[in-house]
Amino acid sequence: MRYRTLGGLRVSAVGLGAMPLSIEGRPDEERALATVHAALDAGVTLLDTADSYHLPGAEPGHNERLVARALETYGGDTSDVLVATKGGRGRPAGGDWTVNASPRHLKAAAEASRERLGVEAIGLYQLHKPDPAVPFEESVGALRELLDAGTIRLAGVSNADADQIRRARAILGGRLVSVQNRYSPAVRDSEPELRLCAELGLAFLPWSPLGGLSRSSLDGPSRTEGAERFAAFHAVAAERGVSPQQLALAWLLARSPSIIPIPGASRPHTIRDSAAAADLQLTAEETDRLDEATGGGARPAPVMEA
DSSP, X not given: OOEEEETTEEEESSOEEOGGGTSTTOOOHHHHHHHHHHHXXXXXXXXXXXXXXSSTTSOTTHHHHHHHHXXXXXXXXXXXXXXXXXXXEEOOTTSXXXXXXXXXXXXXXXXXHHHHHTOSSEEEEEEOSOOTTSOHHHHHHHHHHHXXXXXXXXXXXXXXXXXXXXXXXXXXXXXXXXXXXXXXXSOOTXXXXXXXXXXXXXXXXXXXXXXXXXXXXXXXXXXXXXXXXXXXXXXXXXXXXXXXXXXXXXXXXXXXXXXXXXXXXSSHHHHHHHHGGGGOOOOHHHHHHHHHHTTOOOOOOOOXXX
């Protein structure tokens, strides 16, 4: 496992997005715990969760409690594991995602998350999404208060644009450490935010980093609609003898030294495959092919490992 830097901490270059373990289609608890344990066995030291990762209208905080149980029941050392959680979203009955980033809600949510995780202070707490009904400065101001109070150790934002990232950094007095936005071979709308993170020394955590690649296939009758856009990933993966998903994560890591992908998983073998991407080094020719297939873009800066 290679490593990268997040808020001055050394974390695995590939994390685990724990959301699939608690939402619709989730596995039973035995397999869910085995999946987290497999991630830890593979050297993963960044686990991403949120208080809203649960079934609609039921069991708020399910994913946080699951992550806490997985760490508690793991037989090895977990002292270097960073658990990142988020607040400001909800999942009431009906399934719609809601947003509430008022300072009062965020501070109460952070305290509830801290208790569910069973920690003195949350490792990384992230504003899940800016709330159009609440001034952004007030939402991020709540993160500042949580930092000052010692409820959280590190602060990040999610689903934020470049202007919001700059504003959050200023509000937090330079203590912003990460940005979690959607970014993948299929969705590169956050390219400006990624470049800004590299400029400011912030970690960039792509959510949904595979962007549909897991459901694509180029094989005969199982060929899926729109799979052509992933053809280069399938081709290079076949040449290297790895899965297209592992290759996509390796490509993300090559895009920028700021990137720490957090692929979701609900099976042990899936996260083991994803974690192996950290040690998959792409050639310049392979990177060029994949860059071209995803719409081009400047060659990333050399990757500096922590």
